[in-house]
Amino acid sequence: VGTSGAGKTTLLNILGGLDSPSAGDVVLCGQNLSQAKEKQITKLRNQQLGFVYQFHHLLAEFTAQENAAMPLIIAGMSNREAMSKAADLLERVGLKERLGHKPAELSGGERQRVAIARALVNSPRVVMMDEPTGNLDAETAESIQALMLTLRQEIGTSFAVVTHDMALAQKMDRTLVLERGGLVER
Numbered sequence: 001v002g003t004s005g006a007g008k009t010t011l012l013n014i015l016g017g018l019d020s021p022s023a024g025d026v027v028l029c030g031q032n033l034s035q036a037k038e039k040q041i042t043k044l045r046n047q048q049l050g051f052v053y054q055f056h057h058l059l060a061e062f063t064a065q066e067n068a069a070m071p072l073i074i075a076g077m078s079n080r081e082a083m084s085k086a087a088d089l090l091e092r093v094g095l096k097e098r099l100g101h102k103p104a105e106l107s108g109g110e111r112q113r114v115a116i117a118r119a120l121v122n123s124p125r126v127v128m129m130d131e132p133t134g135n136l137d138a139e140t141a142e143s144i145q146a147l148m149l150t151l152r153q154e155i156g157t158s159f160a161v162v163t164h165d166m167a168l169a170q171k172m173d174r175t176l177v178l179e180r181g182g183l184v185e186r
């Protein structure tokens with residue numbers, strides 16, 4: 001957590017290998033990202049990380065199931081197997097009846113659930129979440145928070161969450177505050 005402009009999103013992007021730090025190193029799963037080639041970083045991100053943003057970034061021309069399966073297809077899994085795994089995960093996030101719907105046909109909360117399913121489909125070690133409930137009404141945000149906590153327990157994936165929502169932050173195992181360029185544990 002931290003004030004607007006404190007660098008929360010930048011920090012998340014650096015941790016996820018999307019941006020490079022101006023100093024120091026980021027080591028992800030034993031791999032120093034500053035010494036890795038872009039192809040290695042991309043493969044590591046695909047296999048070990050999931051990402052959920054404030055805006056879902058779903059591909060408009062694809063269905064919920066196809067969007068959720070995309071990381072598996074990119075990783076080389078067969079379409080049939082990827083679609084089956086995506087369907088199972090979408091069912092777990094409460095979207096069993098919405099597999100064939102495109103993003104424009106889904107509510108904001110449903111789109112965010114598809115984004116969460118997509119982030120989890122590769123069974124990553126960590127899911128990076130940037131304001132995952134920031135654009136949702138209070139009731140939908142609460143259901144997404146409950147879903148995250150349930151999935152964390154069931155799947156065993158860690159969530160690194162950037163948020164201004166102190167209610168969400170307090171539900172996490174550990175809270176860090178970004179202050180004047182440094183992290184402070186609370």
